[in-house]
Amino acid sequence: MALNIIDLIKGQLGSALISQAASQLGESESGVSKAxxxxxxxxxxxxxNNADQPGVIDSITGAASSGILGNLLGASSGNSLISTVLSAIFGDKAGGLVNAVSTFSGVSNSSSHSLLNLVTGATLGSLGKYVADNHLDASGISSLLQEQKGIVSSLLPAGLTLASLGLGNWGSVATPDAEKVLLTSDDQTKVEVTRGGTSTTNVETNDYNTDGGSIWKWLLPLLLLGLAGWFLWTQFNKPTTDSTTTTSDTTTEVIQDTAVANAPTAATTTAKSPTEIDLNGIKLKGNAGGMEESMIAFLKSDGYKNASDDAVLKDKWYNFDNVNFKMGSSTELEPGSQEQIDNLVAILKAYPEVKIKIGGYTDKTGDEAVNLKISQSRAEFIKAALVKAGVGAQVSEAEGYGSKMATVPASASDAERAKDRKMAVRFTK
Structure with missing residues (x-):
């Protein structure tokens, strides 16, 4: 399955970054999201469309060591890599693109320009890391980029087309269920609906003049804006995380834009309701019904003590619900993730006779060999953290299962596939 680069990048452009950008630019979060x-x-x-240009290839390979992903808001302004790429791929059309997106989203032209730099920086950084991690040469980078041509048009929100952005129709390849609206002259509108790559409807409407102008000049844009609002509401209000996360959105190191997936029969809930959890008099901060509360309840019930062997425990997994890996990484955690690892350490120290196993899981997208590698690496990262905290003797194993236990089809939406991307822990004997 070809890598969808946009899926790879989305983890860098989550709600936290959108909120920061909106505050910095003085725009609404909805406007920034739309842009x-x-x-x-x-x-x-x-x-x-410019996959063979040396400047594009060099900028992508150079982004791997630039550190741009570590400070997208600060590093995107005046960055030479970003300037080189924008000049190479848009040339004198960049201004038209900025204006079109400004009109579409309701943000100012200057904000639209800043967001173009931001998005380009996130794209270069994500691609640069992927290219470096997978040792792609110029030919491999070019092939990877060219594979995106078939999906670009269908990923634009309703109300925007490449033509409306002043970019022509490059990358416009018919895909199943893709729907395109083409605006023609002032006196007629041509609507072309494409299903499965075959044009099934081609309707032209006559001119209905009102005071010498066409009614479609204002009616069709209103309809498109309505569709755009609905699309953005569904896309940017999904229950996904900002980056690679153990409970929802945003990946394997190569494909997925959230964290490693959840175990076969999860024992915890994904709902997050912060609460204080009693660990034999010690107060832990966690989620009601979450990993810590469920594990402690099981231990207090003597469930572990009464389990005769590992077979009794092997199907009872507890999902991490607050440990978030940075997008594309198996060695870096998002801020706030350490607290749940510390909670697990506290549980193990309170019950020194207990042993556990760490499991990592991915969804069905991407190469399975890579999925296994990233899930294994993340499981081992958690184990290493426990070893460092002095409870390593209680960790019997760390194992990555890739997408072996995934149940959601690869063709499903990212939000639907999120249930298969989790880290988990279970007790062992």
Whole structure:
């Protein structure tokens, strides 16, 4: 399955970054979200359309060591890599793109320009890391980019087309269920609906003049804006995380934009309701019904003590619900993740006779060999953290299962596949 670069990048452009960008630019979060939803496919499409340009290839390979992902808001302004790429892929059309996205999203032109730099930085950084991790040469990078041409147009939000952004129709390849709206002259509108790559409807409406102008000049944009609002509401209000996370959105090191997936029969809930959890008089901060509370309840019930062997315990997994890996990484955690690892350490120290196993899981997208590798690496990372905290003797094993236990089809949405991307822990004998 070809890598969807946009899926790879989305983890860098989550709600936290959107909120920060909105505050910094003085714009609404909804406006910033709308702008990003139009800019991201345009940037990826521009790269795909210029996949053989040396400047594009060099900027991607150079981004791997630039540290741009570590400070997207600060590093995107005046960055030479970003400037080089934007000049290479858009040339003198960049201004038109900025204006079109500004009009579409309701943000100012200057904010639209800043967000274009931001999106380009996130794209270069994500691609640079992927290229470095997978040792791709110039030919491999070019092939990877060209594979994106078939999906770019279909990923633009309703109300935007490459043509409306002033970018023509590069990358416009018919895909199943893709729907395109083409605006023609002032006196007629041509609607072309494409299903499975075959044009099934081609309707032209006559001119209905009102005071010398066409009614479609204002009616069709209103309809498109309505569709755009619905699309963005569903896309940017999904229960996904900002980066690779053990409970929802945003990946394997290569494909997925959230964390390693959840175990076969999860014992915890994904709902997050912060609470204080009693650990034999010690107060832990966790989620009601979450990993810590469920594990402690099991131990207090003597469930572990009464389990005769490992077979009794092997199907009872507890999902991490607050440990978030940075997008594309198996060695870096998002801020706040350490607290749940510390909670697990406290539980193990309170019950020194207990042993556990760490499991990592991915969804069905991407290469299975890579999925196994990243899930194994993340499981071993958790184990190493426990060893460092002095409870390593209680960790019997760390194992990555890749997508072996995944149940959601690879063709499902990212939000639907999130249930298969989790880390988990179970007791062992």
């Amino acid at each position: 990003i939803s139009g800019l991201l496919p345009a940037v990826v499409g521009g790269l795909a």
